[in-house]
Amino acid sequence: MKKSLVFFFAIISFSLAVLFSCNKINLPTELGQDLIPPVDNVHTFDTTLDVETYNGIFSFADDSARSSYADLQYLGQMNDPIFGRTDARMFFELKPQRYKFSFGNIPSKLSLDSVVLVLGYVNTYGDTLTPQTVEVSELDPATNFRPTYNLDSGYMMRENNFVTATVLGTKTVLPYTLNDSIKIYKDSTNPSVANELRIPLSNSFGQRMINYDTSGTSSDAYSSDSLFRLKFKGFALKSTSGNSIMGFGLGTVTKLAFYYKYENPSTPGEMRDTVAYFLFSTGSSSSTTPLSASANYIGRDYSGTQVEATAGDDVADDIVYIQNTPGAYAKVKIPGLKGLQNSIVHLAELQMEQIAHPQDSLFNTAPLFLDLFDSTANKYKTIPYTIANSYLAPVDQLGTFYTISAVGYQQFGSRHFFKADPAGNRVKEWKFNLTRYVQYLFKGTVPTGDLRLHMSFNMMIENGNPNSGTAKIAVQTTGAPASSRVRLGGGNHPTQKMKLRIIYSKLK
Numbered sequence: 001m002k003k004s005l006v007f008f009f010a011i012i013s014f015s016l017a018v019l020f021s022c023n024k025i026n027l028p029t030e031l032g033q034d035l036i037p038p039v040d041n042v043h044t045f046d047t048t049l050d051v052e053t054y055n056g057i058f059s060f061a062d063d064s065a066r067s068s069y070a071d072l073q074y075l076g077q078m079n080d081p082i083f084g085r086t087d088a089r090m091f092f093e094l095k096p097q098r099y100k101f102s103f104g105n106i107p108s109k110l111s112l113d114s115v116v117l118v119l120g121y122v123n124t125y126g127d128t129l130t131p132q133t134v135e136v137s138e139l140d141p142a143t144n145f146r147p148t149y150n151l152d153s154g155y156m157m158r159e160n161n162f163v164t165a166t167v168l169g170t171k172t173v174l175p176y177t178l179n180d181s182i183k184i185y186k187d188s189t190n191p192s193v194a195n196e197l198r199i200p201l202s203n204s205f206g207q208r209m210i211n212y213d214t215s216g217t218s219s220d221a222y223s224s225d226s227l228f229r230l231k232f233k234g235f236a237l238k239s240t241s242g243n244s245i246m247g248f249g250l251g252t253v254t255k256l257a258f259y260y261k262y263e264n265p266s267t268p269g270e271m272r273d274t275v276a277y278f279l280f281s282t283g284s285s286s287s288t289t290p291l292s293a294s295a296n297y298i299g300r301d302y303s304g305t306q307v308e309a310t311a312g313d314d315v316a317d318d319i320v321y322i323q324n325t326p327g328a329y330a331k332v333k334i335p336g337l338k339g340l341q342n343s344i345v346h347l348a349e350l351q352m353e354q355i356a357h358p359q360d361s362l363f364n365t366a367p368l369f370l371d372l373f374d375s376t377a378n379k380y381k382t383i384p385y386t387i388a389n390s391y392l393a394p395v396d397q398l399g400t401f402y403t404i405s406a407v408g409y410q411q412f413g414s415r416h417f418f419k420a421d422p423a424g425n426r427v428k429e430w431k432f433n434l435t436r437y438v439q440y441l442f443k444g445t446v447p448t449g450d451l452r453l454h455m456s457f458n459m460m461i462e463n464g465n466p467n468s469g470t471a472k473i474a475v476q477t478t479g480a481p482a483s484s485r486v487r488l489g490g491g492n493h494p495t496q497k498m499k500l501r502i503i504y505s506k507l508k
Helices: 002-021 024-030 203-212 225-231 306-310 336-342 437-443
Strands: 044-051 052-057 072-080 086-091 110-127 134-140 164-173 198-203 233-240 246-247 254-264 269-279 294-301 318-321 328-333 344-355 371-373 377-383 399-403 408-414 418-420 426-433 451-454 458-463 471-478 485-489 499-506
Touching: 044 336, 052 318, 072 110, 072 134, 072 233, 072 294, 086 246, 134 198, 164 233, 198 203, 225 471, 254 371, 306 318, 318 451, 336 437, 336 499, 344 399, 344 437, 344 485, 377 458
Parallel strands: 408 471
Antiparallel strands: 044 499, 052 328, 072 086, 072 246, 086 233, 086 294, 110 198, 110 246, 110 254, 134 164, 134 233, 164 198, 254 269, 318 328, 318 485, 328 451, 344 426, 344 499, 371 377, 371 451, 399 408, 418 426, 458 471
16 A cells, blocks of 8 residues: 555656646747757757847838728828827729619709718727818819729829819718718618718719719710719818728728709609719729729828837837838847857747837737848848748748738738736737747758838738749738837837747757
8 A cells, every 4th residue: 555655656746847847848839839848958948039129110112012992991180199190091983883874864854962972981090089070072183093903003002192173072070970870861772871971072063973964875974984084083082180090991881972853754843852872893894884993092200209219220229119001110130049050949939018008099009020131132021931831821830821812912910918017007919930930040041131020011022931932922910001000129128128039959
C-alpha cells in the first residue's frame, strides 16, 4: 500500500514538474504556433527586442486606394482632436431604370409636386449628436465623369477634380436620427421607411428633368444613355457643417424620387398621384442602362496635430498614429535582429498596444496590416512567408483571409486581444507572427527592409512571396474607407512599448 502511494505521488510530482517546466511556452502554443522547446536560457532563449518607430503620412503617390460603387460611400465633415479634420464628399449618377423611358404623359399634362434625393443610410463614424448640413449640387455639364468598371480604373479617393454648377438643395440632419422610421405620405407603395437621408431638391430642377421627356422621340434625354449624360452629369454632395462622416450605400435605396400628378389617359381632366425613380445603375457596359459613374473623395487635414508634428522625420516616436485610407502609417525598424542571425527561430511576434484616449469610443479602430519595404525592388510588398498566396493561409499566421475574386482580392483581419493598460483602461493589443519571415531573413533568402504598419482600404500591394511574380493583392483591412484610427505605443514609449518577442535557439 505504501509503495503504491509513493508511486502515485511520484507520478503526480513528475507531472507537475513537467507542467511548470513548460509554463513559458503555453502562450505561444495556445496561439497555434509550432512546438517550441522549453526555454532554459542556455540553449533556448525567450527575450524581447527593441524596435524603432517613425510616423508618416501617406502621400498621393504612396496611397493607391480607389473608390468603387460597391463600397460604402462616406459624406460629412469631422474634426478629430488627435487626427485633425476629414472632409468626405460623394459624386454619383442616378439614371432612369430603362431607356425609352417616359414619365407617362406629355409634359404639359404633368404636375410636379416635389423631387427628393434619397440616400441609403448605413452608419455614422464620429459624433452623431452634432447636426450635419448637406449641400447637393449638380455636376457641371462639361465634367468628364466616367463610369469605372473595375477597381483598377476607379477614381482615387484623393481625387477632387469635379466642377460643380447649381446648388439644388440642402438638408440639416442629426446623424443619430437617420435610422428612425419616417412616413412618406406621397408614396403609397412605401408609406414608412427607415435608414434614409431624404434631401428635397429644387422644383425647377425636377421640372427640367420632366421637360426632357418628349415621349420617346429621338431628341429627348431618355432615348439613350449617351443622350441622358449630355443633359445631366450627376450629383456632387458635401457637408458644410458637422462633426462626423456618414456612410451610405449606392444600392436600390439610394434614388432620385419624382412625386407628380399626371392626367388619366382614359379620363381627361382627372389627375393621379404617382412617383418615378432614377436609380444607381450597376449594369455592364453592354446593358441598356450602363453602369452609373461614382467617386468618393476623402480629404485629410492634419494642420496643428501631433500627426503632422511627428511625421516625416528621422526622430523615433514614442507614440505612432495609424489612420485608415487615406491616412497615416508608421515605419518600424528592428535593429536587434542583426545580432541573432546564427539562430533557429521558434517564435518572432511583433507586439503593440493601443494608447487610450477619452474619445476612442467615437473614433474606433480597425484591424492593422503590416508589410515590408523591399530595398532591392524599391517598393512595398507583403511580408514573405507570412501571407499565403491563397485564402488557405493558416489562422496562426497574421489573421484570416477571404479570397473574393480570382485576381487575389483579399480581406485581412489581424489578430488582436483586449487587455488593461497601466491606468486600467481597456485597450487592444496586436500580435503579428513574423516567425517564418525572420527565420528566412536569418538565412539571407528574403529581402531586408523596414516594416510598414497601417490600416488600409483597397490598397494594392505586390505579393512578396518568392516566385509570385508581380501579382498584386488588394488589401482591405476595413469594411469602409475614411473611418477608423488608433494611437499605439511606439518603440520608446515609457510604459507601452512596441517590441518584438522572440524565442530562439543558438546554432553551435
